[in-house]
Amino acid sequence: MALTLTRRKFLQTASLAAASIPLSKVTAGAQPGVVKKSYPAPGSFTGTESKPSVCEMCFWRCQIVGKVRDGRLVKLEGNPKSVDNGKSICARGNAGVQLLYDPDRLKYPLKNIGERGKPVWKRISWEEALDECATRLKAAQKNHGPHSLAIFPHGASAKYPMQFFEMTGTENVSEASFFQCRGIRDMGYVSTFGFAPGENVDMAHAKAMLLIGTHIGENIHVSHVKSYLKGLANGAKLIVVDPRFSAAASKADIWVKIKPGTDTAFMMAIMNYLVVNNKYDKAFVEGSCEGFDAFREGIAHATLEWAAKICDLAVAQIKEVAELLAANAPNVSIHPGRHVSWHGNDFQRMRAHACLTAILGAYAVPGGLIKPSSGIKLGKVGWPKGEHDEEFSLTGSHKFKPPGMPTENIKKAMLEGKPYPIKACVCWGQNPIQTIPGQQATIQALKKMDFVMVVDVMPTDITMYADILLPEGSYLERYDYIKNGLAGWQPGSDTAVGYIAPRMPVVEPMFERRDQVWITNQLAIRMGYGDKIPVQSLPEMMDQMLAPAGLSIAKMQAMGGIHTQPAKAPYAPAGIKEHAFKTDSGKIELYSEVLSDAGFPAVPTFLPVEEVPEGFARLVYGRSPVHTFNRSQNNRWLHHEIPENPLWINEECGKKMGLKTGDRVHCENQDGIRSRTDTVVMLTPGIRRDTVYMAHGYGTMNTAMTVAKDQGVDDTSLISKVVVDPETGAHGMRNNFVRLIKNGKTLNIPS
Amino acid sequence: MTTTSAISLAEVYRFLAHAMQYPERSWFGEDFLSLFCTFLDELGWDADRAALAFPKQLSSKDIELLQVDYTRLFINSVPHVLAPPYGSFYLAGGGILYGASAEKTRNFYREHGFDLALASDIPDSLTNELQFLSFLRELGEENVELEFTRTHFRPWFCKFSTIVQREANTPYYKAVVKMIDFFTMEDE
Ligand code: SF4
Numbered sequence: 006m007a008l009t010l011t012r013r014k015f016l017q018t019a020s021l022a023a024a025s026i027p028l029s030k031v032t033a034g035a036q037p038g039v040v041k042k043s044y045p046a047p048g049s050f051t052g053t054e055s056k057p058s059v060c061e062m063c064f065w066r067c068q069i070v071g072k073v074r075d076g077r078l079v080k081l082e083g084n085p086k087s088v089d090n091g092k093s094i095c096a097r098g099n100a101g102v103q104l105l106y107d108p109d110r111l112k113y114p115l116k117n118i119g120e121r122g123k124p125v126w127k128r129i130s131w132e133e134a135l136d137e138c139a140t141r142l143k144a145a146q147k148n149h150g151p152h153s154l155a156i157f158p159h160g161a162s163a164k165y166p167m168q169f170f171e172m173t174g175t176e177n178v179s180e181a182s183f184f185q186c187r188g189i190r191d192m193g194y195v196s197t198f199g200f201a202p203g204e205n206v207d208m209a210h211a212k213a214m215l216l217i218g219t220h221i222g223e224n225i226h227v228s229h230v231k232s233y234l235k236g237l238a239n240g241a242k243l244i245v246v247d248p249r250f251s252a253a254a255s256k257a258d259i260w261v262k263i264k265p266g267t268d269t270a271f272m273m274a275i276m277n278y279l280v281v282n283n284k285y286d287k288a289f290v291e292g293s294c295e296g297f298d299a300f301r302e303g304i305a306h307a308t309l310e311w312a313a314k315i316c317d318l319a320v321a322q323i324k325e326v327a328e329l330l331a332a333n334a335p336n337v338s339i340h341p342g343r344h345v346s347w348h349g350n351d352f353q354r355m356r357a358h359a360c361l362t363a364i365l366g367a368y369a370v371p372g373g374l375i376k377p378s379s380g381i382k383l384g385k386v387g388w389p390k391g392e393h394d395e396e397f398s399l400t401g402s403h404k405f406k407p408p409g410m411p412t413e414n415i416k417k418a419m420l421e422g423k424p425y426p427i428k429a430c431v432c433w434g435q436n437p438i439q440t441i442p443g444q445q446a447t448i449q450a451l452k453k454m455d456f457v458m459v460v461d462v463m464p465t466d467i468t469m470y471a472d473i474l475l476p477e478g479s480y481l482e483r484y485d486y487i488k489n490g491l492a493g494w495q496p497g498s499d500t501a502v503g504y505i506a507p508r509m510p511v512v513e514p515m516f517e518r519r520d521q522v523w524i525t526n527q528l529a530i531r532m533g534y535g536d537k538i539p540v541q542s543l544p545e546m547m548d549q550m551l552a553p554a555g556l557s558i559a560k561m562q563a564m565g566g567i568h569t570q571p572a573k574a575p576y577a578p579a580g581i582k583e584h585a586f587k588t589d590s591g592k593i594e595l596y597s598e599v600l601s602d603a604g605f606p607a608v609p610t611f612l613p614v615e616e617v618p619e620g621f622a623r624l625v626y627g628r629s630p631v632h633t634f635n636r637s638q639n640n641r642w643l644h645h646e647i648p649e650n651p652l653w654i655n656e657e658c659g660k661k662m663g664l665k666t667g668d669r670v671h672c673e674n675q676d677g678i679r680s681r682t683d684t685v686v687m688l689t690p691g692i693r694r695d696t697v698y699m700a701h702g703y704g705t706m707n708t709a710m711t712v713a714k715d716q717g718v719d720d721t722s723l724i725s726k727v728v729v730d731p732e733t734g735a736h737g738m739r740n741n742f743v744r745l746i747k748n749g750k751t752l753n754i755p756s
Numbered sequence: 757m758t759t760t761s762a763i764s765l766a767e768v769y770r771f772l773a774h775a776m777q778y779p780e781r782s783w784f785g786e787d788f789l790s791l792f793c794t795f796l797d798e799l800g801w802d803a804d805r806a807a808l809a810f811p812k813q814l815s816s817k818d819i820e821l822l823q824v825d826y827t828r829l830f831i832n833s834v835p836h837v838l839a840p841p842y843g844s845f846y847l848a849g850g851g852i853l854y855g856a857s858a859e860k861t862r863n864f865y866r867e868h869g870f871d872l873a874l875a876s877d878i879p880d881s882l883t884n885e886l887q888f889l890s891f892l893r894e895l896g897e898e899n900v901e902l903e904f905t906r907t908h909f910r911p912w913f914c915k916f917s918t919i920v921q922r923e924a925n926t927p928y929y930k931a932v933v934k935m936i937d938f939f940t941m942e943d944e
Contacts, residue, residue, distance in 0.1 A: 025791075026787040026790065077854050108840045118820070126831070127824050707834065
């Protein structure tokens with residue numbers, strides 16, 4: 006029968022009588038995915054809908070609309086109602102479509118029946134997945150105490166579960182945004198101004214801007230870049246301090262090619278010069294600052310000559326920068342930066358940023374540091390606070406840590422069980438393999454856990470170490486973050502526009518992806534905290550948060566996703582130099598007794614960093630404009646634009662090494678760790694001889710990311726020497742050094 | 757094609773769609789297997805039948821082997837998912853779920869009086885397309901069925917089928933996909 010059998014013949018002649026059940030019965034209960042529906046008459050189809058939401062391809066949260074045709078997202082655009090980013094979004098924002106429909110995305114709960122690091126996945130039901138997570142997390146807490154859970158969250162959706170786990174009794178939370186990124190900045194400013202600065206400098210109305218290591222243009226945030234470009238278009242002078250000729254440096258009036266790790270010395274010398282030469286804002290310092298005399302004494306040694314030697318700069322250039330800032334004060338933007346976890350001496354640098362801002366009087370004035378507020382109050386919804394015994398705090402000596410616990414202390418407890426064992430771990434949207442330095446130790450720590458639960462959108466590196474892996478809806482499939490901001494202010498006017506824009510789903514989640522409130526509540530019920538659940542669903546949470554503003558999801562939908570209302574400009578009345586701040590003294594603390602009492606330098610102090618060893622160059626990393634987080638790594642459109650991260654090498658050095666642009670090299674660091682993959686060399690005069698540079702976040706090791714796997718070099722894999730900022734406990738990640746391997750041959754970098 | 761068959765092709769399509777669901781004890785049991793094996797017998801596919809080698813009483817391990825294979829072939833896997841059962845992954849401008857061709861598939865459903873039961877579903881999934889074929893067959897819309905098979909289904913299914921034949925660890929998926937190939941092939 007087989008050879009000549011056709012479908013027709015089979016149907017005519019075959020008998021299924023031998024089967025124990027009729028054909029029709031087997032499929033009787035199945036729910037069809039395709040059903041009969043009335044035929045939509047041509048012309049009645051409503052066409053493309055515009056669904057408002059908020060982007061999360063990076064944390065800037067531009068307001069967007071998704072063009073949805075027949076249930077399928079076909080395009081993302083800036084929301085034309087936006088007073089912030091307007092109609093513009095960046096390349097990553099556009100490419101969110103590819104994230105949504107990436108075939109590599111996580112789709113169903115998975116159980117690892119292989120080993121951590123070499124997973125064998127089996128799809129399981131949500132019921133089974135949640136039961137297992139709850140049982141095993143509870144077991145760890147029962148056997149080793151409530152503090153024996155480590156939580157690694159990231160992104161807007163991780164807040165609700167993070168609060169839940171904190172309520173269960175663990176403070177051992179490490180957010181990459183704090184301990185590997187901006188936490189030091191926030192704490193440096195909190196210790197000085199009493200508030201975290203965000204990136205809130207009024208660049209659009211500045212007369213001069215100082216960017217220290219901030220490479221706007223490569224690091225794209227739409228309204229931020231617009232504000233910077235507006236400032237430049239208005240004639241603002243630009244000073245860029247960077248060992249590399251970054252996109253910003255290419256637009257600068259002064260490019261300060263500083264030796265990495267010495268920026269604090271540079272700023273101290275500028276401050277000292279301004280003070281000594283009476284070029285600081287005396288009225289502002291008198292009205293708003295505390296401890297000026299001690300501050301002046303504390304930085305008196307920081308002469309231009311002293312700094313020039315440390316920073317490998319010309320005295321004249323530092324003076325030129327100081328003069329330019331003084332000439333344009335107070336309308337100067339001393340940009341606080343974003344990723345500041347550089348050298349393990351970073352808190353002092355951030356204090357220097359803040360103090361320089363203060364003595365220039367660059368606060369609440371056009372161009373200065375501002376505190377924009379929409380004036381729109383939103384409700385707070387969250388879990389009750391947990392009880393945390395001081396005895397189990399892992400703060401250690403890092404008294405000025407950002408929220409959470411220093412990552413290195415958590416890792417130690419995971420690895421060594423000291424001061425107590427951490428035995429289970431939850432990663433929610435964070436990929437600690439590529440965020441935390443000391444990759445091998447991180448992997449060892451994960452392997453020591455009794456249980457690892459991971460919730461993510463993509464199969465990032467960390468998912469390989471999960472026991473249970475849960476699929477979350479992406480930002481295009483869920484509610485969550487409500488952007489609350491201010492726009493449209495102008496010097497000389499009191500008014501501005503306050504706005505809020507909630508993230509709302511553009512399409513429904515596919516497969517069995519679930520949102521954070523559902524997952525967390527289900528876990529809570531199983532772990533015995535059902536009575537403490539604050540909200541039943543994400544839409545309910547949104548409505549509760551919007552209610553104080555007299556708004557709701559339905560109203561936000563009806564008004565196109567954005568609510569605006571008149572608000573106040575972020576400037577003090579002209580001439581006002583006396584301000585109050587939420588610090589201990591109520592003033593800006595140029596000299597901080599709180600720091601002094603805790604045993605830390607009370608005025609900004611330069612702490613030298615390790616010198617580059619012979620034959621190596623310092624590895625410095627930064628952003629690619631098409632790539633931010635793991636969620637942008639595997640994106641076909643973005644990958645097509647910049648598929649790998651070229652290694653910038655000083656042209657002269659490269660030539661001496663026999664390299665040319667386009668060669669492929671591996672990197673080897675000072676501890677003999679080699680990059681798994683190679684990347685392309687880019688020779689350029691635009692980088693110091695002692696420094697090499699690459700964009701961060703390439704070279705994922707998880708082969709399940711079929712686009713991104715092994716593309717470019719994973720910079721984190723080369724950061725094996727771990728340094729920790731003493732005040733904050735956050736990491737410093739630019740104290741590692743590399744040389745190159747080409748065709749198996751080691752190439753030292755000439756000094 | 758004919759509508760005067762002893763066995764209804766509509767039911768066969770539905771059965772094949774069913775056979776491609778995630779394997780769970782609730783349906784993957786003795787009854788289903790008996791029917792599946794009878795199909796193989798009637799088709800004369802003795803080697804496929806022999807390769808199945810399921811014991812009389814399926815153990816949890818037997819089901820788990822299928823589940824693991826299903827997960828690695830069709831959902832997520834390390835090194836990577838092998839054969840996502842969605843048309844637009846394989847078609848021009850592909851590599852994506854719910855690509856432009858999926859939209860065309862959905863339009864085709866709509867033009868013929870059908871649509872997705874759930875808005876969040878993907879139109880050109882293997883099971884949805886097989887179910888659609890079963891409806892068309894029931895309605896006697898054989899020309900439409902032929903058009904759909906030629907222009908929407910076979911262009912991607914053949915690529916999908918090649919991968920599954922090459923990569924499946926379990927004989928069951930090789931056999932199901934071979935069967936789908938057989939029953940969606942045009943009669944000479
Ligand atoms: S800057 Fe780009 S990626 Fe970031 S929120 Fe805006 S559009 Fe999205």
